[in-house]
Amino acid sequence: xxxxxxxxxxxxxxxxxxxxxxxxxxxxxxxxxxxxxxxxxxxxxxxxxxxxxxxxxxxxxxxxxxxxxxxxxxxxxxxxxxxxxxxxxxxxxxxxxxxxxxxxxxxxxxxxxxxxxxxxxxxxxxxxxxxxxxxxxxxxxxxxxxxxxxxxxxxxxxxxxxxxxxxxxxxxxxxxxxxxxxxxxxxxxxxxxxxxxxxxxxxxxxxxxxxxxxxxxxxxxx
Amino acid sequence: xxxxxxxxxxxxxxxxxxxxxxxxxxxxxxxxxxxxxxxxxxxxxxxxxxxxxxxxxxxxxxxxxxxxxxxxxxxxxxxxxxxxxxxxxxxxxxxxxxxxxxxxxxxxxxxxxxxxxxxxxxxxxxxxxxxxxxxxxxxxxxxxxxxxxxxxxxxxxxxxxxxxxxxxxxxxxxxxxxxxxxxxxxxxxxxxxxxxxxxxxxxxxxxxxxxxxxxxxxxxxxxxxxxxxxxxxxxxxxxxxxxxxxxxxxxxxxxxxxxxxxxxxxxxxxxxxxxxxxxxxxxxxxxxxx
Numbered sequence: 001x002x003x004x005x006x007x008x009x010x011x012x013x014x015x016x017x018x019x020x021x022x023x024x025x026x027x028x029x030x031x032x033x034x035x036x037x038x039x040x041x042x043x044x045x046x047x048x049x050x051x052x053x054x055x056x057x058x059x060x061x062x063x064x065x066x067x068x069x070x071x072x073x074x075x076x077x078x079x080x081x082x083x084x085x086x087x088x089x090x091x092x093x094x095x096x097x098x099x100x101x102x103x104x105x106x107x108x109x110x111x112x113x114x115x116x117x118x119x120x121x122x123x124x125x126x127x128x129x130x131x132x133x134x135x136x137x138x139x140x141x142x143x144x145x146x147x148x149x150x151x152x153x154x155x156x157x158x159x160x161x162x163x164x165x166x167x168x169x170x171x172x173x174x175x176x177x178x179x180x181x182x183x184x185x186x187x188x189x190x191x192x193x194x195x196x197x198x199x200x201x202x203x204x205x206x207x208x209x210x211x212x213x214x215x216x217x218x219x220x221x222x
Numbered sequence: 223x224x225x226x227x228x229x230x231x232x233x234x235x236x237x238x239x240x241x242x243x244x245x246x247x248x249x250x251x252x253x254x255x256x257x258x259x260x261x262x263x264x265x266x267x268x269x270x271x272x273x274x275x276x277x278x279x280x281x282x283x284x285x286x287x288x289x290x291x292x293x294x295x296x297x298x299x300x301x302x303x304x305x306x307x308x309x310x311x312x313x314x315x316x317x318x319x320x321x322x323x324x325x326x327x328x329x330x331x332x333x334x335x336x337x338x339x340x341x342x343x344x345x346x347x348x349x350x351x352x353x354x355x356x357x358x359x360x361x362x363x364x365x366x367x368x369x370x371x372x373x374x375x376x377x378x379x380x381x382x383x384x385x386x387x388x389x390x391x392x393x394x395x396x397x398x399x400x401x402x403x404x405x406x407x408x409x410x411x412x413x414x415x416x417x418x419x420x421x422x423x424x425x426x427x428x429x430x431x432x433x434x435x436x437x438x439x440x441x442x443x444x445x446x447x448x449x450x451x452x453x454x455x456x457x458x459x460x461x462x463x464x465x466x467x468x469x470x471x472x473x474x475x476x477x478x479x480x481x482x483x484x485x486x487x488x489x490x491x492x493x494x495x496x497x498x499x500x501x502x503x504x505x506x507x508x509x510x511x512x
Contacts, residue, residue: 203337210331 001030001121002094003128004037004114012045013052015111016060016090022049023086024113025079025101026066027093034128036114037092039066045092045113070097076104083108119150136206136213142194144185149202151178157199225264225292225321226374228491229405229430235491236512237294237432238503239266242282244275251282254500255289261507264292264321266493270301273333280310280317287318294376295319297353300327303343304352304362311356315371323407324349324398325378346377350401376432377403381410381453382420392423399427407493410436413455414484421488430490437478437496437506441465475502479509486510 006012016022024046032038046062053060063082067075070093079101083089088109091098094116102110118130133150139157140147149155153171159179163170167180186194204210228235238258243251255265265286269279283293295314297307311322330340344352352362359370377398382388395406406424411417411433424431438444438456441464448456460477467473478494485492494506 201337202339204339205331205337207339209339211329 001033001119001128002096003034003117003120004031004094005117006036006041006045006092006114007112009048009052012090012111012113013049016049016088017053019087019109020059021061021063021085021087023063023065023079023082023089024049025070025089025091025093025097026064027070027091027097028066028068029071029093031093031097031114032066034122035126037094042066042092045090067093067097070094071100073100073104076100079105134207135202135204137203139199142197142199143182144189144191144194146178146181146185148178148182151176151181157202225294228263229374232430232490234486235263235432236261236507237264237266237491237493238262238500239268239493239495240282240286240500241268241271241498242277242279244277246277248277248285252285252289254503255286255291257501258503259289259291261504261512262291263491264294266294266323267296268325269296269298270327270333271296273328273330273335275333275335278310280314280319283314283319284317292321293319294321294323296325297322297349298325298327298346299342299344299349300330300340303341304348307344307349308352308356308361311353311373312367312371315373320372321374321376322353323376323378324353324403325407326380347397347401350375350377350398350403354402374404375402376405376407378407379409379424381451383453387453388420388423392427395424396427399429403429405430405432405490407432408434408489410434410454410495411481411485412436412460413457414481414488416455417485418488432491432493433485433489435478435482435485435492435494435506437494437499437502438464438474439497439499440470440474475505476509478506479511482506482510482512486512 024042026037026039026042028038035041042064046064050060050062063086065079065082067078069075070091083105088111089101089105090111090113091101092113098110098112119132119134120128121131123129130150132147135149148157148159152159153169153175154161156179160177164177164180167177169175169177183195186192225235240251240254267279267282267286270276279295283295286293324346326346330336330338353373353375355362356367356371357373359367361367379395380391382391406429408420408431421431441461444456444461444464447454448461464470464473482492494503496503
């Protein structure tokens with residue numbers, strides 16, 4: 001999923017303070033799963049903002065709407081009626097959702113209430129870790145299901161480096177050495193020989209490095 | 223008089239662009255440099271021009287200095303992060319390179335290493351601010367340098383196709399001048415009347431302009447640019463002039479010389495780009511009466 005963390009209150013307050021009527025839009029997808037931008041968080045942020053502005057002697061009118069998916073124009077269309085009576089939109093979706101709303105309602109200022117972080121997985125309750133950088137040419141099949149690009153601090157394709165100690169990364173001892181994990185996994189699968197195979201310099205064209213990416217499915221595109 | 227002094231004394235500067243070799247055979251590079259020594263104020267060394275991997279501009283600049291020519295090297299953010307850029311800039315200074323041009327880089331997808339990972343840590347304005355900070359003796363992390371460099375820094379203007387793009391680019395350049403650019407290298411000039419308009423638009427920035435004279439080598443090149451670079455304004459008359467000339471190569475040289483001579487009356491300097499025909503630089507200057 002796409003993970004996010006809420007922006008500091010001061011930053012959010014600075015964005016909305018020039019306005020009297022805000023449309024606060026949440027998203028029921030990834031940001032809801034990582035408890036940062038779903039219905040519940042929309043309600044909490046709404047209350048916090050109203051309390052803050054009441055203390056300042058200002059009544060901030062907030063409409064709360066949580067869409068099924070903010071990155072989908074079909075669902076964003078549901079905002080059509082409510083957006084008219086708002087001076088600005090405060091979105092609690094990831095950057096994809098914020099941009100979809102901004103593209104649809106060009107005349108309204110749209111502000112993000114969260115910082116989009118990474119594509120990750122849930123480790124346990126309340127803990128998410130980065131797992132994928134969307135390089136566009138997946139190597140998990142040859143690295144034992146562990147991504148060296150997302151999980152090695154140096155993105156080494158032929159690791160580990162000399163900083164791997166007791167299975168931990170030199171960057172931070174809370175981080176597992178991805179290449180130790182790869183080695184352990186390949187060994188468990190009886191595929192240790194694979195670690196000897198040199199991976200060639202990666203072709204980064206499929207990653208963001210080839211410019212902004214787009215997928216066009218001719219069988220689906222209208 | 224070096225380039226810095228000439229720019230500040232409002233004297234006309236003549237720069238020649240010379241690409242480093244793709245390899246370690248520097249004989250042609252050095253021979254061409256020797257051929258123009260004394261006729262140019264400085265030699266501009268692009269870095270991986272057009273996204274083609276070559277010997278670095280830092281190496282090329284050091285070679286020019288060794289040959290007794292004043293080098294100007296290109297700096298951009300595609301291939302290096304702020305650490306590498308700062309390190310190379312300090313190295314450049316101690317190797318005798320005192321002039322930098324902060325330029326945009328060709329996208330990796332247009333070069334010859336299309337699968338490489340671009341860096342893009344700093345944009346042009348960020349690089350200019352970083353250079354200014356280094357010249358003030360402080361690196362980007364706020365640490366004091368042991369000895370600060372002193373560079374003359376220019377920036378490059380992007381080609382513009384119309385008035386709207388020109389207005390936008392002027393605003394971009396305003397930011398770069400504020401960030402420390404002391405002069406602007408403008409795009410290749412083929413239409414002097416249109417260039418006059420560009421000069422007017424850039425005048426409020428109050429920095430010297432150095433115009434690019436781009437040597438058209440043949441009809442095909444002129445035709446290609448006229449179609450694919452609408453901002454260059456190569457006219458049909460210009461293409462016809464090359465096509466009908468008894469000696470097309472000589473005509474191309476003559477045209478570049480005439481443009482240089484005209485620009486001498488309009489701006490503070492020229493940068494002559496010959497794309498491998500550096501051996502003809504002297505002929506262009508001769509036609510320009512320089």
